[in-house]
Amino acid sequence: MSISPIKTSSTRQSSLVQFIKQTPSKPRPSTLKRDIISSMSSDEQPSHSRTSKDLKHEEEEQADERPQKKPRHSSPYPPPDHPSYHLPPSPTYNHPFPISPVPQSLKDNLKFNTLPIAINSPHQLDLLYFKRFIDPCVTRELTRYLLEELPWYRVKYTVRGVNINTPRYTTVFGKDSTDKPWNGYKVKPRAIPEILLLLMREVEHVTNSTFNFALVNYYSSGTDSISYHSDSESFLGPEPTIASLSLGAPRDFHLRHVKYKELGIGVEKMVLHDGDMVVMRGKTQEMWQHAIPKRAKAEGRINITFRKGVVPYATVNYNTYNVGSGGIYRWDGREMKEMRSG
Numbered sequence: 001m002s003i004s005p006i007k008t009s010s011t012r013q014s015s016l017v018q019f020i021k022q023t024p025s026k027p028r029p030s031t032l033k034r035d036i037i038s039s040m041s042s043d044e045q046p047s048h049s050r051t052s053k054d055l056k057h058e059e060e061e062q063a064d065e066r067p068q069k070k071p072r073h074s075s076p077y078p079p080p081d082h083p084s085y086h087l088p089p090s091p092t093y094n095h096p097f098p099i100s101p102v103p104q105s106l107k108d109n110l111k112f113n114t115l116p117i118a119i120n121s122p123h124q125l126d127l128l129y130f131k132r133f134i135d136p137c138v139t140r141e142l143t144r145y146l147l148e149e150l151p152w153y154r155v156k157y158t159v160r161g162v163n164i165n166t167p168r169y170t171t172v173f174g175k176d177s178t179d180k181p182w183n184g185y186k187v188k189p190r191a192i193p194e195i196l197l198l199l200m201r202e203v204e205h206v207t208n209s210t211f212n213f214a215l216v217n218y219y220s221s222g223t224d225s226i227s228y229h230s231d232s233e234s235f236l237g238p239e240p241t242i243a244s245l246s247l248g249a250p251r252d253f254h255l256r257h258v259k260y261k262e263l264g265i266g267v268e269k270m271v272l273h274d275g276d277m278v279v280m281r282g283k284t285q286e287m288w289q290h291a292i293p294k295r296a297k298a299e300g301r302i303n304i305t306f307r308k309g310v311v312p313y314a315t316v317n318y319n320t321y322n323v324g325s326g327g328i329y330r331w332d333g334r335e336m337k338e339m340r341s342g
């Protein structure tokens with residue numbers, strides 16, 4: 001890693017990140033602890049590189065700071081005055097087929113680890129990492145529900161005469177924060193389904209942000225991937241906060257600086273596990289690109305990103321590249337089946 005050293009009492013001091021504990025309700029960082037992630041190999045967990053002293057400290061802290069039981073929210077979400085998410089004409093607006101109600105067992109078991117670790121570098125990488133943000137007791141049921149209930153797409157498109165087959169399943173819900181009405185688009189946006197709103201509420205709470213889109217990827221095997229890119233699209237506004245949730249099999253998450261060659265900055269590598277959440281903030285999109293590279297072998301993984309689109313083109317673009325005009329796929333319990341060809 002090319003993060004400049006922070007002197008600590010620890011013996012290792014090459015590449016460092018700051019580990020910042022935050023109070024659950026106030027995501028403003030206050031440095032309680034520093035730790036080392038030194039040249040993480042792609043299969044290492046950040047905790048593997050900690051000293052035993054730090055680990056002990058961590059265990060003690062965790063004893064006091066167990067993932068919190070989800071507070072009982074009695075009021076519907078989003079509230080009518082949600083600053084970014086305009087209520088659609090109906091909660092199921094423009095769903096191509098009905099999405100079953102969220103099972104009560106799934107709702108009851110949704111619990112969250114609201115304590116992040118901050119990962120910063122002098123090169124303006126600005127991440128929050130919530131290890132097992134979603135409690136492992138529910139991730140299996142949640143993954144299955146999303147696979148079975150969401151409409152999935154394999155989008156094809158052409159850029160400068162080149163035909164592209166998106167190498168993963170995608171789908172998207174939501175509308176930008178402008179006053180353009182839900183029915184004002186040539187391709188109408190889709191209401192965010194209840195399960196994604198439940199997750200969005202918690203993610204908004206811990207990131208102190210608001211969102212209006214949920215983009216969902218499904219990487220069915222190691223050959224599904226997303227290549228290096230930034231989500232710094234003009235339609236997200238400056239310094240966007242993007243929260244990215246992982247469910248299912250672990251996958252590598254690589255970040256490289258936009259001038260990594262000129263500046264000799266190495267690739268940052270993490271492994272994202274079932275239930276983890278990475279929040280990209282500040283200048284991360286402007287100065288860094290991220291990717292999920294192909295892997296020789298990998299089981300299925302779902303990724304959900306929450307974002308805030310601030311212009312109508314966000315809605316148009318996300319629908320074009322995550323729904324498109326091709327066939328629709330559903331998970332039948334074993335595999336994806338195309339139920340309507342494009």
Ligand SMILES: O=C(O)CCC(=O)C(=O)O
Pocket residue numbers: 215217226231244253272290291292303305
């Ligand atoms: O799957 C991931 O973790 C990343 C997805 C991503 O970067 C994107 O959808 O823009």
Ligand SMILES: [Fe+2]
Pocket residue numbers: 229230231290
């Ligand atoms: Fe991305």
